[in-house]
Amino acid sequence: MPRRELLTPAQRQQVLALPSDARQIAECYALSAADLDLVSIHRGEPNRLGFAVQLCFLRHPGRAWSPEEQLPSPMVSFIAHQVETEPEHLTDYARRDETRREHLGELLGTLGWSTFGLADYRELSAWLVGLARTTDHGLVLVQALISELRRRRVVVPVLAVLERLATAVRSRARRETYRALTADLSAEQRILLDALLEPRPDTAQTHLGWMRQPAGVPSAGNILKCIERLTSLRSVGIPASWANRVHQNRLLQIAREGANTDAAHLRELTEDRRYATLVATVLDTVATLTDETLEMHERFTGRQFRKAERRHQEAFQQSGKAINEKLNLYARIGHALIAARASASDPYGAIEALLPWARFCASVDEAARLAKPDDFDYLGLVGDGYAQLRRYAPEFLAAFEFRAAPAGEELLRAVELLCELNANNTRKVPDGAPRGFIRRRWETLVFAGDGIERRFYEWCVMAEL
Numbered sequence: 001m002p003r004r005e006l007l008t009p010a011q012r013q014q015v016l017a018l019p020s021d022a023r024q025i026a027e028c029y030a031l032s033a034a035d036l037d038l039v040s041i042h043r044g045e046p047n048r049l050g051f052a053v054q055l056c057f058l059r060h061p062g063r064a065w066s067p068e069e070q071l072p073s074p075m076v077s078f079i080a081h082q083v084e085t086e087p088e089h090l091t092d093y094a095r096r097d098e099t100r101r102e103h104l105g106e107l108l109g110t111l112g113w114s115t116f117g118l119a120d121y122r123e124l125s126a127w128l129v130g131l132a133r134t135t136d137h138g139l140v141l142v143q144a145l146i147s148e149l150r151r152r153r154v155v156v157p158v159l160a161v162l163e164r165l166a167t168a169v170r171s172r173a174r175r176e177t178y179r180a181l182t183a184d185l186s187a188e189q190r191i192l193l194d195a196l197l198e199p200r201p202d203t204a205q206t207h208l209g210w211m212r213q214p215a216g217v218p219s220a221g222n223i224l225k226c227i228e229r230l231t232s233l234r235s236v237g238i239p240a241s242w243a244n245r246v247h248q249n250r251l252l253q254i255a256r257e258g259a260n261t262d263a264a265h266l267r268e269l270t271e272d273r274r275y276a277t278l279v280a281t282v283l284d285t286v287a288t289l290t291d292e293t294l295e296m297h298e299r300f301t302g303r304q305f306r307k308a309e310r311r312h313q314e315a316f317q318q319s320g321k322a323i324n325e326k327l328n329l330y331a332r333i334g335h336a337l338i339a340a341r342a343s344a345s346d347p348y349g350a351i352e353a354l355l356p357w358a359r360f361c362a363s364v365d366e367a368a369r370l371a372k373p374d375d376f377d378y379l380g381l382v383g384d385g386y387a388q389l390r391r392y393a394p395e396f397l398a399a400f401e402f403r404a405a406p407a408g409e410e411l412l413r414a415v416e417l418l419c420e421l422n423a424n425n426t427r428k429v430p431d432g433a434p435r436g437f438i439r440r441r442w443e444t445l446v447f448a449g450d451g452i453e454r455r456f457y458e459w460c461v462m463a464e465l
Contacts, residue, residue: 005163006141006142006163006170007138007142007159007163011138011139011142014139015142015143015146015159016061018071018072018075019072019075020072020075022074022078025075025078026078028056028059028060029056029059029060029079031055031079031082031083035052035055036083038055038110039051039052039055042103045085046089046090046092046093046096047093047099047103048083048085049079049080049083049085049089050089050090050093050096050100050103051107052079052080052082052083053071053076053079053090053093054100054104054107055111058111058113059150061146061150061156062146062149062150062156063155063156063157064104065100067097067100071090076090108155111153112153113153113155114153114154114155115154115155116149116154116155116156116161120149120154121165124145124165125165125169128141128144128148128165128166128169129169129173131144132166132169132170132172132173133177133246133247133250134247134249135250135253136250136253138166138167138170141166141169141170142163142166145162145165145166146162173250174273175272177250177276178272178275178276179272180245180246181242181254181275181276181279182272182275182276184242185275185279186237189237189238190275192235192236192237193236193279195207196208196211196236196278196282197263197266198263206263207232208263208278208281210229211232211233211285211289212259212281212285212288215289215292215293215296218295218296218297218299218300218303219296219300220300220388220389220391220392223293223296223297223392224392226289226292226293226296227293227392227395227396227399229289230286230289230290230293230399231399233285233286234286236282238279238282238283238286240283240286240287242279242283243283254280254281255277255281255283255284255285257277258281259281259284266278290400293396293399294400297396300388300389301389304388304389322366326363326366326367330367332354333351333354333360336350336351336353336354337351393418394422397418397419397422398419398422402415
């Protein structure tokens with residue numbers, strides 16, 4: 001099998017390309033007074049122009065100029081204008097190979113540059129491995145090498161040399177990553193990781209494929225499925241702290257490779273690579289499932305609150321006509337009572353003049369039924385979603401370890417109370433406890449203010465039995 005190339009043809013052209021834009025040319029090839037003095041000591045316009053071009057090549061892109069390379073006309077014109085000659089003289093200079101080599105040697109000695117050698121190869125290999133631990137992108141590695149060579153004033157060698165160096169370093173970084181992710185794997189964990197590639201009972205889908213399937217719409221059933229997959233992955237026993245052993249970019253890259261590789265090809269990988277890929281995939285999938293589960297829970301509870309608010313508004317609108325009639329009636333009664341007092345007449349007679357007393361008494365009872373408590377809002381209807389919430393709430397609370405900043409300590413204590421009640425059978429409350437015990441217990445622990453504390457408090461109220 002032919003060796004996989006580090007760079008594509010398009011990327012090679014990008015690396016070798018010279019600036020052709022006027023602004024870029026000015027930034028890269030503007031000669032200083034010292035540069036012009038160095039150029040001016042050479043006799044003949046072709047020599048001055050050729051020497052200046054080689055000087056510019058060392059500055060950018062940092063390599064020697066080959067006469068076979070066609071230079072952009074704007075670049076040659078810009079350099080020729082600075083040395084006060086014509087661009088056509090470069091053709092005469094390119095024919096003199098010996099002169100060109102002598103000028104290159106003179107530039108290296110004068111400017112303190114050196115040619116690329118074995119010592120540079122070793123030093124740059126050690127330097128590049130740090131970047132290779134974070135990315136596999138060949139273009140990034142080669143461009144970083146070129147920039148570092150320019151910084152060190154070392155002539156950039158031919159592109160094939162840089163590709164070989166970057167490929168070797170990338171392979172070394174990969175092996176280091178594989179060892180870091182698999183160093184502490186026990187025999188039991190390896191068995192469990194291999195089991196992820198096996199099909200599930202009565203289906204052709206592998207365990208790993210099942211765990212990585214889409215979460216679906218936010219519902220109690222789908223949240224339970226996410227928790228089930230999350231619990232199954234955690235049973236492999238891969239600590240989340242292992243993700244800190246390698247760079248996050250590298251971990252995500254290996255996890256993506258695992259996600260895009262079928263089980264048959266994963267089994268064919270070398271042992272270190274296979275287990276490292278599975279470990280990265282497990283770590284990434286656990287994080288993904290955690291995010292999806294929490295997001296679905298948030299969306300599910302938000303939907304319950306929106307439903308309650310909508311039902312509350314609908315109920316209010318339905319009773320609006322009756323409430324308006326009562327307001328008009330009591331406004332007329334109020335005016336009649338005010339007039340009765342002003343005339344020192346019988347107030348009861350004033351009421352009976354508007355409507356019979358029995359009808360007045362019935363309207364008071366009807367108004368009492370239409371009236372709402374002082375804390376009238378839609379939260380009283382949120383409990384209608386209790387059955388759906390209760391389907392997954394105990395498993396949800398047990399699946400995660402909640403932490404809080406000092407400002408959220410009371411909220412954390414409320415969560416711990418719910419977990420304790422679930423562990424001891426939530427339906428049981430202390431003997432003799434009055435109705436609403438759990439809600440009042442929440443109210444002593446949770447600050448029912450604005451923001452997330454109030455949102456979680458409202459959700460906790462839903463869980464009351």
